Amino acid sequence: MIFTETRTISTKQRCHWIDITSLVRDSITRSTVSNGIVTVTSLHTTASITINENGDPDVEKDFFRKLEHLVPHRESYYLHSEGNSDSHVKTSLVGTDITRSLSSGKLLLGLWQSIYFCEFDGPRSVRQFTITIVGE
Amino acid sequence: MIFTETRTISTKQRCHWIDITSLVRDSITRSTVSNGIVTVTSLHTTASITINENGDPDVEKDFFRKLEHLVPHRESYYLHSEGNSDSHVKTSLVGTDITRSLSSGKLLLGLWQSIYFCEFDGPRSVRQFTITIVGE
Amino acid sequence: MIFTETRTISTKQRCHWIDITSLVRDSITRSTVSNGIVTVTSLHTTASITINENGDPDVEKDFFRKLEHLVPHRESYYLHSEGNSDSHVKTSLVGTDITRSLSSGKLLLGLWQSIYFCEFDGPRSVRQFTITIVGE
Numbered sequence: 001m002i003f004t005e006t007r008t009i010s011t012k013q014r015c016h017w018i019d020i021t022s023l024v025r026d027s028i029t030r031s032t033v034s035n036g037i038v039t040v041t042s043l044h045t046t047a048s049i050t051i052n053e054n055g056d057p058d059v060e061k062d063f064f065r066k067l068e069h070l071v072p073h074r075e076s077y078y079l080h081s082e083g084n085s086d087s088h089v090k091t092s093l094v095g096t097d098i099t100r101s102l103s104s105g106k107l108l109l110g111l112w113q114s115i116y117f118c119e120f121d122g123p124r125s126v127r128q129f130t131i132t133i134v135g136e
Numbered sequence: 137m138i139f140t141e142t143r144t145i146s147t148k149q150r151c152h153w154i155d156i157t158s159l160v161r162d163s164i165t166r167s168t169v170s171n172g173i174v175t176v177t178s179l180h181t182t183a184s185i186t187i188n189e190n191g192d193p194d195v196e197k198d199f200f201r202k203l204e205h206l207v208p209h210r211e212s213y214y215l216h217s218e219g220n221s222d223s224h225v226k227t228s229l230v231g232t233d234i235t236r237s238l239s240s241g242k243l244l245l246g247l248w249q250s251i252y253f254c255e256f257d258g259p260r261s262v263r264q265f266t267i268t269i270v271g272e
Numbered sequence: 273m274i275f276t277e278t279r280t281i282s283t284k285q286r287c288h289w290i291d292i293t294s295l296v297r298d299s300i301t302r303s304t305v306s307n308g309i310v311t312v313t314s315l316h317t318t319a320s321i322t323i324n325e326n327g328d329p330d331v332e333k334d335f336f337r338k339l340e341h342l343v344p345h346r347e348s349y350y351l352h353s354e355g356n357s358d359s360h361v362k363t364s365l366v367g368t369d370i371t372r373s374l375s376s377g378k379l380l381l382g383l384w385q386s387i388y389f390c391e392f393d394g395p396r397s398v399r400q401f402t403i404t405i406v407g408e
Contacts, residue, residue: 002171002172002271002272004171004237004239004244006244035274035276036274036404036406037173037309037311037404037406039173039235039236039237041235041236041237041244042246043244043245043246043249044246044248044249045187045188045189045195045246045248045249050364050367051317051364051368051369052317052360052363052364053317053360056352056353056354058351058352058353058357059317059352059357059360061351062349062350062351062352062357062360062361063357063360063361063364065349066343066347066357066358066361067361069347070206070342070343071202071206075198075202075205077198077201078198079194079197079198080192080194080195080198081192081194082192085194085195085198085199085202086202088188088189088195088198088199089198089199089202089203091188092186092187092188092199092230092254093229093230093365094364094365094367095186095230095231095234095367096187096234096249097187097234097235097236098367098368098369099235099311099313099369099371100311100313100369101276101311101313101402101404103276103404108276108278108313108315108402109315110314110315110316110317110400111315112316112317113315113316113317113368128246130237130244132172132173132237132239134172134173134270134271134406135274135406136274138307138308138407138408140307140373140375140380142380173309175309175371175372175373177371177372177373177380178382179380179381179382179383179385180382180384180385181323181324181325181331181382181384181385206342207338207342211338211341213334213337214334215330215333215334216328216330216331216334217328217330218328221330221331221334221335221338222338224324224325224331224334224335225334225335225338225339227324228322228323228324228335228366229365229366231322231367231370232323232370232385233323233370233371233372235371264382266373266380268308268309268373268375270308270309270406270407
């Protein structure tokens with residue numbers, strides 16, 4: 001059985017992440033699939049999907065500060081005229097898809113794991129990601 | 137239904153990317169799968185698969201320049217005798233597989249997204265990647 | 273057909289990787305699936321899954337040394353009180369899942385590729401990852 005849907009969210013800052021785990025769980029419920037895999041993909045070249053800590057909001061701050069340190073918004077050698085070369089680099093480093101296991105109707109995430117839509121060039125009123133479930 | 141094939145390409149520089157989206161779309165057509173997922177994997181430890189911007193070729197230049205800045209070809213502390221430690225590091229940072237949704241026969245990519253074979257230790261006359269389609 | 277299991281390992285240092293390819297191959301055998309895909313996921317926010325070189329152990333050393341250089345254990349600006357902000361950053365950069373093709377009972381890996389559980393905040397006596405196989 002295959003279930004796919006595209007979800008839309010808006011982002012509020014240039015760089016931050018948004019917990020989309022509950023949206024993924026909603027899709028699993030609607031799909032009626034109990035066992036298989038779930039893939040979440042970003043439809044953008046300046047926004048990623050990642051899985052990280054949901055306990056302490058300081059993890060998000062440290063993550064984006066370190067990324068900004070490694071890949072600053074401005075570098076003298078960037079050529080891309082839109083001024084968001086850093087966003088493109090960060091997107092390929094963090095990646096635009098994640099896949100998880102689904103077993104007996106349960107999304108297999110660790111205790112502290114959430115799925116995040118990771119904005120690197122916001123704020124944007126319309127950002128989209130897909131949720132696809134393959135299984136039985 | 138499952139469809140898998142391995143494709144071969146050659147690369148032209150030490151570090152660059154090659155748009156393989158049309159090869160992936162060809163496989164989807166041959167597979168006759170309409171709904172499901174598509175996974176593309178690199179069979180190398182010094183070449184990645186990534187998704188990024190297809191509009192402006194400067195994005196590719198900025199991406200490889202920044203990566204070279206973060207992970208230079210040479211570092212005094214590298215031990216690996218082949219002289220391509222940087223290629224191995226870049227490969228794990230960018231990742232060796234991507235998965236995308238396939239819906240009603242259509243590969244779900246955003247407007248500016250292409251799938252790239254990302255060479256970090258070329259030029260090579262033979263580089264291989266797999267395309268696997270799982271669905272109905 | 274869907275097959276999922278969770279495996280447990282222990283890690284020995286703060287940062288190192290463990291080759292789990294044979295554990296993944298064992299799961300494939302038990303699953304009786306011949307064609308499809310295999311997804312491996314880490315259930316932690318400070319440990320990744322990656323694919324890299326199995327020939328020369330210096331690749332592992334160079335990989336972790338470069339990562340420590342890019343994302344040091346300590347930075348004056350880290351806020352997260354557990355002192356492992358670097359581990360969280362590294363985990364999202366390297367990623368927490370990989371997917372591979374399975375064809376005629378064979379896991380499609382390149383000659384030098386192994387699948388690694390990548391510890392960024394060890395040693396830990398209990399670390400877990402899932403192996404899910406979807407196919408026929």
